[in-house]
Amino acid sequence: MFGLESAKAALDDNGVSSGLNSKLTQLQKSKDDVVKEIQRLQQKLLTIEGDIKTMTSKLDEVKASKQKLKGDLSMGFAEVKALTKQVVLGTNESDTAVISSVDSIRMKAITTIHQFLQ
Secondary structure (H helix, E strand, O other), X not given: OHHHHHHHHHHHOOHHHHHHHHHHHHHHHHHHHHHHHHHHHHHHHHHHHHHXXXXXXXXXXXXXXXXXXXXXXXXXXXXXXXXXXXXXXXOHHHHHHHHHHHHHHHHHHHHHHHHHHO
């Protein structure tokens, strides 16, 4: 009979069950917290990936602009070189016209570079 009373007392003891239920509740709350943190980090990752795409696109645009400016500058230098070869001793008016043309090309190149750098 003593064994049956002991078994009945164990069944009636809710302490073990209550402790396990409490631990289960804590684990479920921890799981929920982890799931929320994962969702927050996934959203942050999406935002960062979008920022990376935007910056990559802007960088590509800057590289393309830089290449165009290099081409423009090279053409400008070629024009200046060609005009410099055309400068010959002669009248001041013809020299002044050629020099003005060269100055105009030089200023255009400088302005283009300045605009790119801003």
